[in-house]
Amino acid sequence: MGKIDTRVWLVVIAATLFACLAYVPAIIREGDLGFAVSDVFLYEAMINGLLLGGVLALLSLGLNLIFGVVDVVWICYAEIVMLGMYGIYYLHSVYGVPLLLAMPAGILLTALIGYAVHHLVIRHLLDSAPINQLLATGGLLFFFQSVATLAFGIDFRNLGVSLGSFPLTEDIYISWSRLAAFIVAAGCVIFLYLFLTRTFMGTAIRAISQDREIMTLMGAAQGRLYLISSAIGGGLAGLAACLLVLQYDVHPFVGLSFGPITFMICVLGGLGNMVGGFIAAFILSELIALGGYHFDLEWGYVFAFAFFIAMMFVRPEGIMGRRS
Amino acid sequence: MLALSNVDAGYGTFQALFDCTLEVKAGEAVAVIGPNGAGKTTLMRVISGLIPARGGRMDMEGRDLVATPPHRIVELGIAHVPEHRRLFPRMSVEDNLRMGAFVPSARAAYARRLDFVYDLFPRMKERRHQLAGTLSGGEQQMCAIGRALMSEPKLLLLDEPSAGLAPVIVQRIFELVRVIREQGLTVLIVEQNVQQVLRVVDRAYVLEAGSIRMSGSAEELAASDDIRRLYMGL
Numbered sequence: 001m002g003k004i005d006t007r008v009w010l011v012v013i014a015a016t017l018f019a020c021l022a023y024v025p026a027i028i029r030e031g032d033l034g035f036a037v038s039d040v041f042l043y044e045a046m047i048n049g050l051l052l053g054g055v056l057a058l059l060s061l062g063l064n065l066i067f068g069v070v071d072v073v074w075i076c077y078a079e080i081v082m083l084g085m086y087g088i089y090y091l092h093s094v095y096g097v098p099l100l101l102a103m104p105a106g107i108l109l110t111a112l113i114g115y116a117v118h119h120l121v122i123r124h125l126l127d128s129a130p131i132n133q134l135l136a137t138g139g140l141l142f143f144f145q146s147v148a149t150l151a152f153g154i155d156f157r158n159l160g161v162s163l164g165s166f167p168l169t170e171d172i173y174i175s176w177s178r179l180a181a182f183i184v185a186a187g188c189v190i191f192l193y194l195f196l197t198r199t200f201m202g203t204a205i206r207a208i209s210q211d212r213e214i215m216t217l218m219g220a221a222q223g224r225l226y227l228i229s230s231a232i233g234g235g236l237a238g239l240a241a242c243l244l245v246l247q248y249d250v251h252p253f254v255g256l257s258f259g260p261i262t263f264m265i266c267v268l269g270g271l272g273n274m275v276g277g278f279i280a281a282f283i284l285s286e287l288i289a290l291g292g293y294h295f296d297l298e299w300g301y302v303f304a305f306a307f308f309i310a311m312m313f314v315r316p317e318g319i320m321g322r323r324s
Numbered sequence: 325m326l327a328l329s330n331v332d333a334g335y336g337t338f339q340a341l342f343d344c345t346l347e348v349k350a351g352e353a354v355a356v357i358g359p360n361g362a363g364k365t366t367l368m369r370v371i372s373g374l375i376p377a378r379g380g381r382m383d384m385e386g387r388d389l390v391a392t393p394p395h396r397i398v399e400l401g402i403a404h405v406p407e408h409r410r411l412f413p414r415m416s417v418e419d420n421l422r423m424g425a426f427v428p429s430a431r432a433a434y435a436r437r438l439d440f441v442y443d444l445f446p447r448m449k450e451r452r453h454q455l456a457g458t459l460s461g462g463e464q465q466m467c468a469i470g471r472a473l474m475s476e477p478k479l480l481l482l483d484e485p486s487a488g489l490a491p492v493i494v495q496r497i498f499e500l501v502r503v504i505r506e507q508g509l510t511v512l513i514v515e516q517n518v519q520q521v522l523r524v525v526d527r528a529y530v531l532e533a534g535s536i537r538m539s540g541s542a543e544e545l546a547a548s549d550d551i552r553r554l555y556m557g558l
Binding site for chain 1: 372373374393394395396397398399403404406410412413414415419422423424425426427430431471475
């Protein structure tokens with residue numbers, strides 16, 4: 001049980017860090033704890049951090065799922081999100097497909113891309129050195145970016161759909177699209193959890209990440225499980241695209257604004273560990289939101305990356321990772 | 325039931341099995357004994373398709389095993405309890421058993437098979453929510469055998485079920501082999517623990533350096549001077 005205690009401690013330490021990050025700058029600035037505690041904008045930043053965390057959790061879940069099963073890190077994962085965003089944008093804004101149809105179509109598109117990435121590229125590299133697998137998925141990142149640039153140009157595009165915001169209290173306003181993103185992401189996480197724990201296929205996906213060879217003895221075709229996981233991972237990227245396209249402009253390099261953070265989340269949580277990734281998503285998103293509130297948005301990322309680097313020294317295997 | 329004729333197999337440039345011919349009839353329990361590195365585990369892995377056979381024929385009830393993809397072999401009624409048990413350590417006992425019933429035919433009978441395994445191993449029912457990696461060695465072996473039984477096999481391949489277990493537990497594992505036979509299963513077992521295994525099987529093959537050197541009834545082999553000297557230390 002010693003290990004679980006360490007994890008609890010880490011969460012406590014992280015929570016303390018948040019509190020410090022949240023209140024200390026305000027106390028220093030205002031010289032008054034009372035003001036910091038009643039600072040509504042601070043709470044708004046915290047809530048926005050939480051809402052951002054939902055989408056990041058969803059992204060890290062997809063990446064972790066694929067890594068856990070296939071044992072290959074998809075460097076190009078965020079670019080699949082980008083393609084999904086373009087898909088939804090074109091269907092809705094250019095071809096006039098209703099958003100509620102365009103979104104499932106976008107999810108289907110990215111699921112197919114996920115399937116194709118495994119079928120056309122990864123499948124042939126399963127026995128290659130890990131560095132070659134990384135180079136291949138890294139190459140796909142540039143490939144997807146270039147294809148998007150050629151096909152769609154480098155203009156920033158957006159759906160032009162605004163869901164507006166609503167007041168949570170008199171002073172705190174929450175954007176509907178962020179709240180929707182959080183709720184959908186949370187729902188999807190629960191759904192995925194039930195799939196992985198309650199169904200034969202989901203249990204097999206967990207099992208194959210623990211022992212590949214034995215699942216063959218159980219009668220599971222390895223290649224098929226890999227394809228299913230890759231398609232689900234791709235579909236999750238599409239779902240994230242649905243949620244992000246409501247909040248951000250689409251351009252060929254949009255993946256870079258959340259790709260790296262997604263990897264950090266996965267590594268911080270313990271690569272392949274979905275629960276760890278889920279927790280890490282909220283830790284980093286809060287760091288970004290609170291750092292961004294007290295200083296600048298860029299500083300939020302600096303804090304998040306610094307925390308990540310520090311954690312790699314303290315716990316290189318990740319929050320929930322196992323020491324190997 | 326299972327027939328191997330002139331089977332060759334190996335890894336890379338290394339050949340581990342030479343011209344192995346072996347038969348297991350329905351209802352029998354057959355052991356393969358031999359020293360470390362003789363190719364016993366390779367033999368089991370060839371039968372369950374984890375390693376392709378390079379030559380020879382293998383049939384299970386008249387169906388060609390060589391041409392069957394590895395993940396289809398369990399559907400022919402062969403369940404393999406691998407060396408070192410190889411449970412899914414970070415999954416519960418029940419999830420491990422569930423994976424044993426992964427093939428569609430077994431999935432349909434999952435609840436019934438689970439009751440069957442829990443009746444056979446009440447200990448597994450007590451521990452069903454425990455992570456398999458935290459079970460004791462003997463319990464892990466029970467869980468691995470239970471997992472194999474979930475697919476309702478006709479032939480059970482047991483690879484070194486007694487390895488790494490305390491003597492008292494080893495005794496119990498061999499008793500389990502008897503219990504399994506009473507359920508009407510055919511058993512092919514690989515063991516280093518020659519003296520004990522010869523008490524629970526009908527026949528045995530002696531595998532040395534990848535070739536079958538000797539075969540006979542359990543009584544014959546247990547009485548053989550060579551076997552007694554080489555494998556039982558008598």
